[in-house]
Amino acid sequence: MALEIRDDFPDDLHVVAVLKGAFIFLSDLIRHMPGQVSLDFMAVSSYAKGTTTSGEVRLQKDLDTTLDGRNVVIVEDIVDTGLTLTYLQEILRARNPRTLRTACLLSKPSRRKVNVKVEYIGFEIEDRFVVGYGLDYAEQYRNLPYISVVGG
């Protein structure tokens, strides 16, 4: 995926990672990316009830730098209902990037509520709640060096 993104944007590339879940994926992804890449971070909380998103998304930390004229790739851990990414894409598109694309490690297509465009997807998975490799359940399990299903 890193090489695919690099091929699509051989020159200017600005990666916006979504905290906290994407931090391990981001660090592996960019270490496989040759050439120059700049980074920024934003944090959102999607109000979860248990293991399902409520659809309410709040911006917790905004970007440090402008996106004006840049080729921007959002890096996210997982796309589930698609509500979080739809919100993020909307607010980032309003900042006039030259291009805006999205990379997700995981996707649960059967859970989608909105038709959100994700150009780079690592793996499609079933409707199971997963943790580890940055992904949490109630802020736990992010440190697991593998991805595991909660509740077997």
Ligand code: IMP
């Ligand atoms: P969406 O808005 O429903 O697409 O949800 C996206 C966010 O919900 C992700 O960024 C995760 O933080 C969280 N999420 C969705 N599914 C899972 C999961 O299986 N494990 C951990 N977090 C998840």
